[in-house]
Amino acid sequence: xxxxxxxxxxxxxxxxxxxxxxxxxxxxxxxxxxxxxxxxxxxxxxxxxxxxxxxxxxxxxxxxxxxxxxxxxxxxxxxxxxxxxxxxxxxxxxxxxxxxxxxxxxxxxxxxxxxxxxxxxxxxxxxxxxxxxxxxxxxxxxxxxxxxxxxxxxxxxxxxxxxxxxxxxxxxxxxxxxxxxxxxxxxxxxxxxxxxxxxxxxxxxxxxxxxxxxxxxxxxxxxxxxxxxxxxxxxxxxxxxxxxxxxxxxxxxxxxxxxxxxxxxxxxxxxxxxxxxxxxxxxxxxxxxxxxxxxxxxxxxxxxxxxxxxxxxxxxxxxxxxxxxxxxxxxxxxxxxxxxxxxxxxxxxxxxxxxxxxxxxxxxxxxxxxxxxxxxxxxxxxxxxxxxxxxxxxxxxxx
Amino acid sequence: xxxxxxxxxxxxxxxxxxxxxxxxxxxxxxxxxxxxxxxxxxxxxxxxxxxxxxxxxxxxxxxxxxxxxxxxxxxxxxxxxxxxxxxxxxxxxxxxxxxxxxxxxxxxxxxxxxxxxxxxxxxxxxxxxxxxxxxxxxxxxxxxxxxxxxxxxxxxxxxxxxxxxxxxxxxxxxxxxxxxxxxxxxxxxxxxxxxxxxxxxxxxxxxxxxxxxxxxxxxxxxxxxxxxxxxxxxxxxxxxxxxxxxxxxxxxxxxxxxxxxxxxxxxxxxxxxxxxxxxxxxxxxxxxxxxxxxxxxxxxxxxxxxxxxxxxxxxxxxxxxxxxxxxxxxxxxxxxxxxxxxxxxxxxxxxxxxxxxxxxxxxxxxxxxxxxxxxxxxxxxxxxxxxxxxxxxxxxxxx
Numbered sequence: 001x002x003x004x005x006x007x008x009x010x011x012x013x014x015x016x017x018x019x020x021x022x023x024x025x026x027x028x029x030x031x032x033x034x035x036x037x038x039x040x041x042x043x044x045x046x047x048x049x050x051x052x053x054x055x056x057x058x059x060x061x062x063x064x065x066x067x068x069x070x071x072x073x074x075x076x077x078x079x080x081x082x083x084x085x086x087x088x089x090x091x092x093x094x095x096x097x098x099x100x101x102x103x104x105x106x107x108x109x110x111x112x113x114x115x116x117x118x119x120x121x122x123x124x125x126x127x128x129x130x131x132x133x134x135x136x137x138x139x140x141x142x143x144x145x146x147x148x149x150x151x152x153x154x155x156x157x158x159x160x161x162x163x164x165x166x167x168x169x170x171x172x173x174x175x176x177x178x179x180x181x182x183x184x185x186x187x188x189x190x191x192x193x194x195x196x197x198x199x200x201x202x203x204x205x206x207x208x209x210x211x212x213x214x215x216x217x218x219x220x221x222x223x224x225x226x227x228x229x230x231x232x233x234x235x236x237x238x239x240x241x242x243x244x245x246x247x248x249x250x251x252x253x254x255x256x257x258x259x260x261x262x263x264x265x266x267x268x269x270x271x272x273x274x275x276x277x278x279x280x281x282x283x284x285x286x287x288x289x290x291x292x293x294x295x296x297x298x299x300x301x302x303x304x305x306x307x308x309x310x311x312x313x314x315x316x317x318x319x320x321x322x323x324x325x326x327x328x329x330x331x332x333x334x335x336x337x338x339x340x341x342x343x344x345x346x347x348x349x350x351x352x353x354x355x356x357x358x359x360x361x362x363x364x365x366x367x368x369x370x371x372x373x374x375x376x377x378x379x380x381x382x383x384x385x386x387x388x389x390x391x392x393x394x395x396x397x398x399x
Numbered sequence: 400x401x402x403x404x405x406x407x408x409x410x411x412x413x414x415x416x417x418x419x420x421x422x423x424x425x426x427x428x429x430x431x432x433x434x435x436x437x438x439x440x441x442x443x444x445x446x447x448x449x450x451x452x453x454x455x456x457x458x459x460x461x462x463x464x465x466x467x468x469x470x471x472x473x474x475x476x477x478x479x480x481x482x483x484x485x486x487x488x489x490x491x492x493x494x495x496x497x498x499x500x501x502x503x504x505x506x507x508x509x510x511x512x513x514x515x516x517x518x519x520x521x522x523x524x525x526x527x528x529x530x531x532x533x534x535x536x537x538x539x540x541x542x543x544x545x546x547x548x549x550x551x552x553x554x555x556x557x558x559x560x561x562x563x564x565x566x567x568x569x570x571x572x573x574x575x576x577x578x579x580x581x582x583x584x585x586x587x588x589x590x591x592x593x594x595x596x597x598x599x600x601x602x603x604x605x606x607x608x609x610x611x612x613x614x615x616x617x618x619x620x621x622x623x624x625x626x627x628x629x630x631x632x633x634x635x636x637x638x639x640x641x642x643x644x645x646x647x648x649x650x651x652x653x654x655x656x657x658x659x660x661x662x663x664x665x666x667x668x669x670x671x672x673x674x675x676x677x678x679x680x681x682x683x684x685x686x687x688x689x690x691x692x693x694x695x696x697x698x699x700x701x702x703x704x705x706x707x708x709x710x711x712x713x714x715x716x717x718x719x720x721x722x723x724x725x726x727x728x729x730x731x732x733x734x735x736x737x738x739x740x741x742x743x744x745x746x747x748x749x750x751x752x753x754x755x756x757x758x759x760x761x762x763x764x765x766x767x768x769x770x771x772x773x774x775x776x777x778x779x780x781x782x783x784x785x786x787x788x789x790x791x792x793x794x795x796x797x798x
Binding site: 036043064 | 400401402403404405407410412413414415417419421422424425430431432433434435436437438439440442444445448451454455457458461462463471472473474475476478479483503506507510511589599601607608609629630631632633634635650651652653654655656657658660661663664666667670674675729735740
């Protein structure tokens with residue numbers, strides 16, 4: 001018999017303030033819900049909890065789509081699910097791409113065997129409607145246009161209206177990644193005409209990572225049911241999963257009960273606050289934080305006018321070591337922020353003010369900590385100027 | 400704006416005793432661990448927790464395989480992962496199949512594009528080595544033999560030694576499903592020569608559903624790295640996932656932090672008890688429960704000599720309505736047991752005595768409740784005879 005290598009101690013992590021690209025902090029009500037004793041996955045009481053969760057997800061997605069449910073995997077599983085259920089060998093898709101997560105969409109789309117036309121934009125910039133139009137000129141029979149609404153790697157929020165219209169004019173279905181916007185910025189599936197969308201729970205929904213809310217309208221669902229080949233992944237096959245989450249309760253896999261408990265509670269908190277109030281809160285705190293950073297001499301990375309309210313990206317000043325600032329924040333303040341991914345690694349910071357973490361308290365603390373970290377690096381800046389600039393934003397908003 | 404349909408009340412499920420096919424009950428220490436505030440998924444402290452979890456999984460799997468980790472999905476994701484990483488178009492696989500979960504393996508294996516040879520046994524019976532030998536005669540170049548060690552749909556525990564030898568003699572890699580045995584019955588990957596295995600957390604590990612422990616040895620890993628085509632599912636692609644769980648910490652997806660907390664705690668409890676003591680406990684309680692059932696006039700469904708210690712299957716007497724007994728147990732005793740799946744639906748019950756639920760207390764309570772339910776159905780039986788028979792088993796074991 002092999003024995004355990006050592007005595008593993010009690011779980012006692014440091015209490016962090018999670019202001020990175022996700023996971024975000026979680027309300028204690030959600031943690032408590034998660035620790036509720038388990039029901040069976042086919043228990044009538046659990047089925048009611050599933051139904052509540054779907055209802056609440058429809059509210060957060062602003063949709064009446066029947067096929068709205070949380071996939072039993074993290075946000076990336078949502079991306080894989082939507083693309084690999086809509087695409088198949090010989091299908092044609094356009095993927096509009098301006099960051100790591102759009103790039104990932106390209107990878108997934110190609111794995112389905114579909115032909116993929118890529119629209120690429122500069123890192124930190126949006127996709128322009130003309131680029132999408134041009135892609136449809138090249139691939140007029142594309143059945144799917146996929147894009148990222150809130151690009152977590154750059155902090156960009158992509159305008160939706162024009163590119164959806166172009167796709168629909170060409171008869172394509174629109175698939176949208178809203179991992180970093182759902183629950184923190186307007187996501188209006190039905191009003192915008194989004195045919196399929198996916199998200200994660202660990203960003204603005206403020207629920208631990210582990211589930212991927214998805215929603216498909218009847219057009220996308222019809223596309224799924226008209227497939228010529230089975231979905232390549234059994235685990236992510238929506239034709240079976242809709243029978244488990246639907247009226248039939250056909251056994252597919254054992255739902256992650258505790259995660260569903262957590263999601264229901266997180267969504268209940270969103271419903272109590274109200275989506276519009278929640279969006280406004282994210283917007284205000286992002287504005288205040290950005291104003292504070294600018295007063296400190298930092299420059300936002302994402303294109304002006306298209307910045308996410310949930311994730312603020314900042315260019316790292318040339319004289320500053322990007323990772324040492326993050327280390328300082330983690331060690332001296334127990335604050336996590338994220339660095340850049342891919343081509344902007346080392347060049348930007350990503351500061352998440354998501355869900356229950358988007359508070360005035362966190363904005364002020366993050367500015368204070370960031371100023372201290374920058375000063376420690378020899379980048380002379382003033383915390384008080386930052387706090388003042390942020391306060392101006394709050395005071396104006398109160399008027 | 401669409402508004403929430405109603406006011407969703409506080410989460411307050413009935414406290415069940417989960418003696419079905421899974422999820423099983425969870426120790427309060429695990430629930431508490433799960434409600435620990437989150438760390439970021441790349442936090443140095445979380446990385447240590449990941450490493451502990453991998454170490455402890457190696458102990459439970461009885462392996463030194465480097466590639467041992469929990470996939471971010473439920474047990475079925477483990478099945479999909481192992482098969483879709485080992486197989487690809489034009490590969491050849493033999494799947495030995497004697498229940499719903501073996502059937503599922505066939506489905507998944509076919510989706511990879513591999514050619515699949517099926518070995519089928521009667522429901523409730525094991526696969527005989529001769530059947531596997533015959534399959535290799537038909538498909539001598541099969542690269543993979545996949546089978547289920549503990550078939551959750553029938554209650555059978557498959558002997559491993561002979562069929563592994565046959566597969567290895569033919570140069571094939573062996574993939575084993577141990578969803579319902581890991582942590583409750585001997586699973587000795589290295590000693591048995593199993594090349595790839597997967598399990599779930601929600602059975603004998605007594606952790607909520609949501610993760611799928613997997614383990615691949617170097618032979619299986621080499622097969623993975625020698626693939627000609629990419630793994631069809633991006634989310635389940637082990638070539639990337641091993642870089643996240645490995646030294647490189649290459650970002651793939653956001654790990655389900657809270658579930659990893661829960662798994663680490665559940666594994667810690669297993670290490671404290673010791674695997675051998677845990678296996679003996681499962682064995683004893685299963686024997687006592689089965690003796691009690693037989694004294695009540697019920698017949699075990701699974702083939703004698705090959706019964707799982709974690710999941711006991713019982714044939715439903717002809718005069719009894721299968722689902723009404725389950726309803727009675729749920730409503731009068733808050734005990735969940737499971738019915739049959741597939742061709743044995745309505746014909747068997749499945750009673751799980753798994754993980755922390757495998758106790759003398761639960762055995763005695765389940766026998767009492769079952770006797771009451773049967774009597775309510777007009778099937779005259781005696782609880783006291785059942786309890787006596789179980790007690791004899793316990794008393795003998797103490798000798």
